[in-house]
Amino acid sequence: MLPLSLLRTGQGHQIMVELKNGETYNGVLVNCDNWMNINLKNVVRTSKDSDKFWKVETCYIRGNTIKYISVPDEIIDLVVEEEQTFKPYIPKTYDNSSSSKDSSPRGRGRGDSSRGRGDSSRGRGESTEYRGRGGTRTRGRGDSSRGRGESSEYRGRGRGRGTQ
Amino acid sequence: MSLLEPYIKKNVLVLTYDGRNLVGVLRGIDQAVNIILESCHERIYSEEGIQKFPLGVHIIRGDDVAVVGEIDKELDDKLDLPSIVADPLKPIVY
Numbered sequence: 524m525l526p527l528s529l530l531r532t533g534q535g536h537q538i539m540v541e542l543k544n545g546e547t548y549n550g551v552l553v554n555c556d557n558w559m560n561i562n563l564k565n566v567v568r569t570s571k572d573s574d575k576f577w578k579v580e581t582c583y584i585r586g587n588t589i590k591y592i593s594v595p596d597e598i599i600d601l602v603v604e605e606e607q608t609f610k611p612y613i614p615k616t617y618d619n620s621s622s623s624k625d626s627s628p629r630g631r632g633r634g635d636s637s638r639g640r641g642d643s644s645r646g647r648g649e650s651t652e653y654r655g656r657g658g659t660r661t662r663g664r665g666d667s668s669r670g671r672g673e674s675s676e677y678r679g680r681g682r683g684r685g686t687q
Numbered sequence: 688m689s690l691l692e693p694y695i696k697k698n699v700l701v702l703t704y705d706g707r708n709l710v711g712v713l714r715g716i717d718q719a720v721n722i723i724l725e726s727c728h729e730r731i732y733s734e735e736g737i738q739k740f741p742l743g744v745h746i747i748r749g750d751d752v753a754v755v756g757e758i759d760k761e762l763d764d765k766l767d768l769p770s771i772v773a774d775p776l777k778p779i780v781y
Contacts, residue, residue: 524714524715524723525715525716525717526715526716526717526721526722526723526746527717527721528715529714529715529723529744529746530746543750543751559721559748586748587750589748590703590705590747590748590750590751591703591745591746591747591748591751592745592746592748593742593743593744593745593746594743594744594745594746595743595744596725596743596744598744599714599723599725599744
């Protein structure tokens with residue numbers, strides 16, 4: 524059980540807060556946050572030596588000035604219920620995501636991408652091979668690849684042929 | 688996860704920065720070492736022996752926690768606290 528979830532469960536209950544400077548604040552917990560900052564209402568503030576008392580309607584206490592907080596005993600039992608309702612949510616979301624959403628699409632994705640790579644690499648391989656053959660002046664393909672190679676490398680010659 | 692996790696639901700003694708000596712059942716902890724103590728009491732050391740002061744459920748802010756130790760309940764029950772006379776701890780000044 525997290526101390527801050529216990530505190531959150533204590534909202535609306537009477538609590539006692541002791542600050543690091545020794546002052547205590549008795550009041551109803553209105554609100555609290557993840558930094559233990561709290562809002563109290565109907566507060567009685569007591570000095571360090573318990574000799575002075577102030578009545579305060581509402582107050583805000585910064586979390587890092589708190590030494591400890593005393594909460595009613597019964598609240599600790601309320602938190603347990605809250606945690607039990609929270610716990611099932613965590614494994615459920617993980618299971619769903621791993622079984623249906625995450626793993627299977629990953630598999631498909633890999634399959635597609637590898638196929639894609641295979642095609643593209645084959646394509647490159649052919650073009651480079653045929654270029655080489657083109658150099659040896661084989662038929663058909665060799666001519667076409669020669670054409671590409673020449674057009675990209677020697678544009679001047681390509682034009683020259685056009686005139687021829 | 689946390690080194691304090693093995694102590695959960697066990698009887699522990701907590702020494703705080705202001706020199707207090709709290710004993711109770713450790714019910715919860717978090718990253719900041721904020722601590723929940725259930726059925727907690729303070730042991731006040733004085734010339735009249737150790738006095739117990741019941742406190743109920745306490746949330747101790749991590750800033751204030753100096754030491755957490757497990758209590759051997761059998762051994763602890765054998766102690767005759769009112770007959771033990773010792774000076775209280777001084778607060779830690781920082």
